[in-house]
Amino acid sequence: MKSYDPRINRIDLPVNEDGKEILQEPENWETYEVFHQKKRGEQHVHVGIVHAANPEMALILAKETFGRRRQTVNLWAVKSSQVFATNYDDQDIFETTPGKTYREASEYYCMDKIRKYQQEHGIEDRKEKRRIKKEEDTK
């Protein structure tokens, strides 16, 4: 019977002076960034990377690496080399100039107006209701 043991049944490959096989560099292998979508309509969220020889393989491997333990409807794979990033040395560009807090969302007060509008139009404030219920439950 023919053996399938790799130590016995090796293909004849060129060897170097030490008798070791000359291995070719896996030139096509690169990394892909994987984005995961939980439900249709929701945004894809970056979850990690996979190594793959082509985009199709990246998706096949991403499915098991990132999709098997959570609800998934769709995956994206993007070559890491195609991602353009800002430089951490330039992180200071994100700092808000002092005294310009009006640029931040937290500086805007609008809930009073929204509640008033809801009351006037008989719209139920579900978020507020949940908050009150939660408070009562914890008592």
Place this chain on the structure above:
Amino acid sequence: MNYSKQQLAAIKNLLYKIADDQLIIGHRNSEWTGLGPILEEDIAFSSIAQDKIGQSFHVYEILHSLGENDPDTTAFIRKANEYKCCHLVEFPIGEYDFSLVRNFLFNHAEAQRFDMLSGSSFEPLGKLAKKYRGEIKYHTMHSDTWIRQLSQATEESKIRMQRALDDTFNLALGIFEESPEFTTLVEMKVFDGENALRDKWLDVIIPKIESAGLTLPQKNSWKPAYGGRSGKHTEHLLPLINEMSEVFKIDPKAQW
């Protein structure tokens, strides 16, 4: 539905073939766990192996509902000649080229089989076929991707893939060994038979093999490796069963 003794035997025989193939190839493929070529592939291949064993469990459950032993006992405590798996699934994992080509040929046969069974008059099997459609589809996508990639990558990988296909093809033809009772299954509209399945399988795999740049072995060299379906196995099956059932034989109630 009430089945005659003969009808029931035919259904059970079909179920054993399906489940034993899944169990044995699942166990074989799990031998790659920790040895896969890259981490991501190790995870994917192990997961596929686990899927197959899970599928076999459900088929053994159907058998249990028809009066056979419980799934664990059926899976682990049978003599080698009571297993109905084909020779293809019994062989050691060899190198990755062999394991991938085996998986490619097996997965497409399984996909076509379950596609045929999704319309089976034997309801539990029809339901199961629908339940596992997505899982098996992924298995075929996985093997298609690797076959395409490795058949066109380097000179070495091309040679290896062609050689693996040449070595494996007759074993794969052994999947389609017809059972004596197949006419009963056809009459009952449970399953259209192995010959019909083989033709569907060939229609699917030939274009894939050709577009990958591989050559299908010449038809006059086709010698299906039959015997498995009637319990005549290769020398590889017994050591596999012994290893697989080691824990169960020591402690049938072991949990982990």
